[in-house]
Amino acid sequence: MTTVSMTVNGKKVSADVAPNTLLVQFIRDNLRLTGTHVGCDTSQCGACTVHVNGDSVKSCTMLAAQAEGADVTTIEGLAKNGELHPMQAAFKENHGLQCGFCTPGMIMSAVDLVKRNPNPSEETIRTELEGNICRCTGYHNIVKSVKAAAENMGG
């Protein structure tokens, strides 16, 4: 066992876990934050995307131990004081989701995307979402959502 401590959604958490515990397992099983999903086992679908120290990462491809001391944000931590993050609001407004399974990871990636590209073109959005797979929407409305959110976020 190894002790891991980190800040998740603004709250300090600590637990003894086996060294082979993935960050996503720590988030889902230890913290019971089940909005972060697992959709593949080869690090491609992006359903498990969270922010570690502000950067989007695939939490299925990172050990919990590697997040020691880090500041982690999951989909549950995105809305502030009961108010949706502009990206969440944009996904709802623009029908950027259907079954909702890829959505938390897609939104977390999109937030990071806009952080890096405050005023993204459609092409940039499509390219930068390479690490997230959606099977329902055909991406049309996801692209629209990200563009709308970027505008609302003051890009």
Place this chain on the structure above:
Amino acid sequence: MSVENGIGASVRRKEDQRFITGNGHYLDDMNRAGQAYGYFLRSPYAFAKIKNIDLSAAKSAPGVVDIFTGADMVADGIGGLICGWGITSKDGSPHKAPPHNSMAVDAVRHVGDQVAFVIAETLEQAKNAAELIEVGYEVLTPVTNIAKALAPGAPQIHEEAPGNLCYDWELGDKAAVDAAFANAAHVSKIDLVNNRLSPNPMEPRAALGEYDAGSGELTLHTTSQNPHVARLIMSAFLGIAPENKLRVVAPDVGGGFGSKIFVYAEETTTIWAARKINRPVKWTADRSEAFLTDAHGRDHVTHAELATDNDGKILAFRVSTKANMGAYLSTFASAVPTYLYGTLLSGQYKIPSIYCEVQAGFTNTTPVDAYRGAGRPEATYVVERMMDTAAKDLKMDPTEFRLKNFIQPDAYPYETPVIMTYDSGDYPLAMNLAKEMIDYNGFAARKAQSEANGKLRGIGVAAYIEACGIAPSAAVGSLGAGVGLWESAEVRFNPTGSVTVFTGSHSHGQGHETTFAQIIADKLGVPIDSVEVVHGDTSKVPFGMGTYGSRSLAVGGSAIVKAVDKIVEKSKKIAAHLMEASVEDIEHEHGVFSVAGTDKKLTMGEIAFAAYVPHNYPADLEPGMAENAFYDPLNFTFPAGTHIAEVEIDPATGVVDIVDWAAADDFGNVINPMIVEGQVHGGVAQGIGQALLEGVIYDEESGQLLTGSYMDYCMPRADDLPNFRVATTNTPCPSNPLGVKGCGEAGAIAGPAALMNAIVNAIGKDIDMPATPEKVWRAINSN
């Protein structure tokens, strides 16, 4: 008077709030006290006899609770998985449905076939123990390709199916077709492969089984599109438990596309094992297991011929198809290449005679069943590639050839030679709209511009039709279905005026919680936020058939309308009593009941309250306000339309760039245009995936799955796809009270044919799907 958030409004989805905040409840999000974890040991071989299984070392591994094999289930009297649709061969014999045990008993027949179920305190412990199981295999030579499996001398996969033949089926008038071909001025021919696909909903399948030793009740939470059907099959055919002791719940389900219709081995084993060990058991597939065991789609090989006269009129159509069923017959597998395929071969065209024959066979591959569109994409692909080929042979513009042969708007009801009665439509309208949307007439100039830039450009049309709203029971029953295909609904008012709608349909991305609530808001004037839609729990909702075949709104929505009609009828009686008028004088509009010719009125909420607080009620009025209904439609629905794709191809690499896409679809009336557009986008994306990117590949020698992860199976990503132009035309469906036709599958049906026609148009040569860069490059560079 129009209603806020009523029919026709693009209401933002009610279910989104929980999904965008991470508060959805998907199956793997659930855990139970005392839960153990299940893991399947799977066959590494495509075909082998099992000589022995030694569990001794594994059973004593740390954390192991128990390990079961197929023999344990057989000893417990658990039956095999079934196929629910009987197909009759040309010679009158029933299709061959060899035994399909949840876990292998004497042989494994595809890579990934279940061999043992290991249950341990943790998943890692279960996996560790599985590695200690020793299985003695006698490895046999597999066959994965359907044409080879049906050829003489192929390995024999099941003794119950000689020559690996499941059935040899036919539809249509062979003599009439032969005669028409004999006298035809032109005969066009085409050979096609419809590539095998893996559905890949983003949520992998999962199951959580619980047993209550006190009540004897079993509860299975599972990723299902139709929990009632799952319960029926598990109860009636497998003998897991009587229906009254078996509850099946499908919570939030992360996509299905058909693959979660079927009753699978893993879910069945999980619920059975929960009772065996008297503890909750959870099994969650990882993506590798999903590739190996989720039923695949398509996998047809087809030869087709079209006879035409000198005026470009179609005389007859002849189609011969070989369909791969995989290693076992999945739940609805037999229906897909027959009644969901052959019956759609008339497309949108007036074709005097059609003959279709289909040989379905077994191979050492994952079972194949319905995947988005199920049979209808395969039919449309054959029809629409055929139309382009014929138009080219006749030196006609492909849209002119189609327009010349379309069934005309005044021809309904129209009976096709392949036993369908089309009820409504306007095919020229949709085609002309799509042409306008994409500026079809300006294509030549755009092509010239591309050529000047060293690129090839092509445009491709697909005029598709589908039979949706899968029902009616009498029709499907006469064609071999083992179940009826109606739908159920209950509309229950709470005393304070809010409404709970119970539906036998199931939403796994389609937005029923919003669309169905819109029907209530529209018809009964209840604010949409006061309407709760409940689905997916056999202990809550009346028996229903579930969601597939674009049927939820047409059939499930119509059941809700029927229940609403009963609510209105009862409310009129209460209103009459309360307002001291006769029932005949009560008028109703959007939840307001008034006495004709007066200003007296009551709202639905007031009436509902009175129904639950029936002070001063006459004896003949029943208290309460809840009505249920079962709806069985008169016919299938027939969504149809035209999609046009435009591509630009880089001849140096063969890369296809989709530069434009226009979809003009007739879905009948539309409840929520935003959701409908989203369904079209998603369907087209899967169609593009099939045409350009996706394909399940097996190593023909070893039978190993070579596309077993996202490293090798190419899923469409954002940068693979274009924006879509989407529009609808509307000829209301006469067969259901909402006038709706269904929209979920259209894009997946039209997409592949439109895109492949565009690519063939650009390069001037036929190629098969998926049109990978290398295939396109080779075609361009071949003589």
Place this chain on the structure above:
Amino acid sequence: MYSFDYERPSGVNEAASAIGEDDKFLAGGQTLIPTLKLRLAQPGKLVDLSGISELKGISVNGSELSVGAMTRHVDVADSADVKSAIPALAQLASHIGDAQVRNRGTIGGSISNNDPAADYPAALVGLGATVHTNKRSISAEDFFVDLFETALEDGELVTKVTFPIPEKAGYAKFPNPASRFALTGVFVAKTASGVRVAVTGAGPCVFRQTDMEAALSSNFSPDAVSGIKTEASGLNADIHASADYRANLITVMAARAVKAAS
């Protein structure tokens, strides 16, 4: 994943002494962790290098760009120093994997794995870089030995990579449609010591295309390479592309890399 021990040293020497025969260094983990998840490796211990600050960072010293082994792809892609010294290297790094992978993956981890479809090997060989370890310096061409095989000895650890700054360089990649790794990628550099053309993805290991180097030496233009074919025998063939197709891609990507060179 099988169970393993985990250690996170803070210095290179400490890391080197922590590693045993059955153990593995953990850099960004973007290949190693998926490998462990699929139970394709069973190390006794993972030695996490992320706590070693001396392995991180980018600097320019005169005619040389230095990138620490634990520098992430995103840091290379976004670095003003890299963009000005070797823009092609920044561009290459910006297309490795996807955004999330670039936020974790490192140059040291990538080259130590030597995946035949990785991008960085093309840059290292194309630019004539030097790989520095805790024991020695190795030329890139000597470092990449064969399929998933490098010159690294047991317990040897990449500390940094130094790139001579070229006159101009360009990279063009044809991604595998499914995995997005390089089906074929060509890195072209015009350097003080001549033109170098390195090919990744097409063969079992990164290699130099010397015919193209010769042609570009006299005429550094896309036309100079567009007629040069690569022998297909020996190239990779799999379900995604035949050797013939990869050979074609070498020619096409080389011309595009030359065109893009800056």
